[in-house]
Amino acid sequence: MLVGRNGYSDSLTLEGRLAGGRCVTVTVSDGVISRIEPGGSSRALLAPAFVDPHVHLRTPGREDEETIASGTAAAAAGGYCAILAMPNTDPVVDSAAVLGSLRETARREAVVPVGFMASISKGLAGEELTELGELGDAGAAAFTDDGRPVVSAALLRRALQYAEVAGRPLALHCEEPTLSHAGHMHEGTVSAELGLGGWPSLAESVMVERDLALAAHEGQPLHLMHLSKCESVAALERARAAGVAATAEATPHHLVLTDEAVRSLDPNTKMNPPLGSASDRDALVGALRDGTICCVATDHAPHSREEKDVPFEAAPFGVTGLETAFAALHTHLVEPGLISLETLLERMSAGPARAFGLPEPTLEVGARANLVLLDLEAEWTVTEDGFRSRSANSWLLGQQLRGRVVKTVADGRLVHG
Amino acid sequence: MPESSSQPERRHLLSIGDLDRGDVERILETARALDGVEGKLPTLAGRLVITLFYESSTRTSASFELAAKRLSADTLPIRSAGSSVDKGESLKDTVLTLAAYEPAAIVVRHPQVGSAQLVAKHLVTADSGATVVNAGDGTHQHPTQALLDLYAMEQALGRLEGLHVAIVGDVLHSRVARSLVQALGLVGASVVLVGPPALVPRGLAERSMEISAIESADVVYVLRMQRERMLAGANYVPSLREYTARWGITPERLRPGQKVMHPGPINRGVELDGRVADSADSLVVEQVRAGLVVRMAVLHDLLAQGVPAGEIAGVA
Known part of the structure; x- marks a missing residue:
């Protein structure tokens, strides 16, 4: 399901400190962890590398914004050993032919293994199911119409029924379009003051409730993407308590920022779903802590400089995130004590891997080497020219962060550092 | 210097x-x-x-x-x-x-x-x-509009501090209202926003959907009803006709001496009765000056x- 550059594995040694505090030297032979021995002098933290279940590689169609090569290089720099790419490209990944050609390119270009998601509906039009079975056989990592909701409840129901045949999960972008219509930001006091079209919390939560009800009815699992509002978190908690096999992700920007950030009218604070209130953010952090939300996903959404260098109202939704996710969350959640480092590492690695049935990166002898070395004390400033991504639409530009990825080993290869 | x-x-x-x-x-x-x-x-x-x-x-x-x-x-x-x-x-x-x-x-x-x-x-x-x-x-x-509105109010009423201003109409789509609410707050005047619920957002100032809320105002500030917002299907209000019947500013709804302002251009007979616009209590020309x-x-x-x-x- 995951594909990366073929043909070689590295042999190397890494020194670092384990989460428990023990200093070790890890030997990787032909891409596999062969020895973990006490000793070594590095103070950097050695941990299983990260998995990002939500990345826009913009390929095919917008290679000016990102390519498989540049997006996976960004992932490597961010400490990721696996990423899942969204199918809302041009053309849409809705056929085995498009999927096959992407996987072929990834075999040549992908620095970090990539799984490609395919769309639920043909052309993301929300009308006809794609050939989920054939796409699953051809290696689709999951199915989603991300960027758009599945508006028709009947279509989503059929997709849930058929996902069992395809053997891959559904991941849903929850948005009730008649409520979000003409919205540029979260509806609340800030939108009232700025005069920007408001997007009520309900636009997400009523769709979350509907999608969970369908999943419950069909007895099928479901993954909720970029959850952003407290009402949605409450709905997810209720559904999980009732036995629905629902998982969910939250993005670094929703876990750190609120709609107050939009007062700057900086187009890099414009995202879909929009940044919520402080209580929304607190609910997301709480849910990430207790595992209701089991993964961090960047929703890395590159946009060209021209597209974002316009008045807020004219700007497209989305920000990049692969290269800053760990540092942003370490700085804004771990250091102030909102979440433990161990929890953050789990939600960035094993959590997303489990949600999508991917192999969990582990730091064990005999495991394929998927490792990240983190300098938790390193301070650095996010700058426009510091990205491997082709795009620089980061919400963190100019900010100083604490914690940095020093080395990344993905699928047995040293891909960063 | x-x-x-x-x-x-x-x-x-x-x-x-x-x-x-x-x-x-x-x-x-x-x-x-x-x-x-x-x-x-x-x-x-x-x-x-x-x-x-x-x-x-x-x-x-x-x-x-x-x-x-x-x-x-x-x-x-x-x-x-x-x-x-x-x-x-x-x-x-x-x-x-x-x-x-x-x-x-x-x-x-x-x-x-x-x-x-x-x-x-x-x-x-x-x-x-x-x-x-x-x-x-x-x-x-639209900050200069709010400043000129303060100036016209002060010229007509001799003060700003303690004035009570009712802003009536489509606040949601009005940059004039947003600037004016802030400006009135700075100079110690109070504000009530009056209009259909969907066009008066929460969080800016006191709000009322009753036109009677303008009774206590020293100044009734009437916003333009933008016709494009009132197209069939937008549903902010059921119709322009219903808007005018409930929130239109007519001589009957005003006390003598209550000042009326409008940022222009006016839709006569929609948000503002022509008789009010042309009355001695209208400050519309003073606003332009x-x-x-x-x-x-x-x-x-x-x-x-x-x-x-x-x-x-x-x-x-």
Whole structure:
């Protein structure tokens, strides 16, 4: 399901400190962890590398914004050993032919293994199911119409029924379009003051409730993407308590920022779903802590400089995130004590891997080497020219962060550092 | 000359939020000093004021241009129609181009929220020291309108502190209302927002859907009902007819002596009865007059802050 550059594995040694505090030297032979021995002098933290279940590689169609090569290089720099790419490209990944050609390119270009998601509906039009079975056989990592909701409840129901045949999960972008219509930001006091079209919390939560009800009815699992509002978190908690096999992700920007950030009218604070209130953010952090939300996903959404260098109202939704996710969350959640480092590492690695049935990166002898070395004390400033991504639409530009990825080993290869 | 202002850092007027009470009082005082001065003042001689308008406008564009001319500035009016904007030039490139003419100020009106901020940002890119005056950015802010409204209110009622103002109509889509609510708050006046629930957002000020809420107001400030918002299917209100019946400002709904204001252009017979617009209690013409002196005062305040307002008449 995951594909990366073929043909070689590295042999190397890494020194670092384990989460428990023990200093070790890890030997990787032909891409596999062969020895973990006490000793070594590095103070950097050695941990299983990260998995990002939500990345826009913009390929095919917008290679000016990102390519498989540049997006996976960004992932490597961010400490990721696996990423899942969204199918809302041009053309849409809705056929085995498009999927096959992407996987072929990834075999040549992908620095970090990539799984490609395919769309639920043909052309993301929300009308006809794609050939989920054939796409699953051809290696689709999951199915989603991300960027758009599945508006028709009947279509989503059929997709849930058929996902069992395809053997891959559904991941849903929850948005009730008649409520979000003409919205540029979260509806609340800030939108009232700025005069920007408001997007009520309900636009997400009523769709979350509907999608969970369908999943419950069909007895099928479901993954909720970029959850952003407290009402949605409450709905997810209720559904999980009732036995629905629902998982969910939250993005670094929703876990750190609120709609107050939009007062700057900086187009890099414009995202879909929009940044919520402080209580929304607190609910997301709480849910990430207790595992209701089991993964961090960047929703890395590159946009060209021209597209974002316009008045807020004219700007497209989305920000990049692969290269800053760990540092942003370490700085804004771990250091102030909102979440433990161990929890953050789990939600960035094993959590997303489990949600999508991917192999969990582990730091064990005999495991394929998927490792990240983190300098938790390193301070650095996010700058426009510091990205491997082709795009620089980061919400963190100019900010100083604490914690940095020093080395990344993905699928047995040293891909960063 | 050393700057005597309470806010020496201020360079642009993008939002009423950029001002404090002292700034507002100083601008109004400057406007009073300018009111009635005949002929041109030499204040901005040799300096360039560009008015960049991406939306249709009569009052605002005319008064800014005239205000700049009265202060002896060179003026360069640019309208999106007939300019390179028609050829797809981005706002960024337009700003970089205009910056090359070394303007002292760019007055900008644009249909999108955040456009004035973008102009200010790219003047930095262009290493230009020009001041940006926001003449309306989408549904966000229109700060000089709020300042001229304060001026007209003060002229008519003799004070601002303690005044009670009812703002009636489509607050949701009104940059005028957003700036005015903030400005009234700065000078110690109180506000009630009156209109259909879907057009009066929560979180700005006290709100009421009953037209009777205007009874206690010293000033009834009527907003324009934008017809495009009232198209079938928008459903902010069931119909324009129903809006007028419930929230239209008619002589019967007003007390004698209650002042009525409107930022223009008026839809007579929709939000405002023609008899009210033409009555002695209407300040609509005073608002237009105030527009000129207040915009002169704003340009003076931003571009010639060292010159005390009291000396202005003497300079003439």
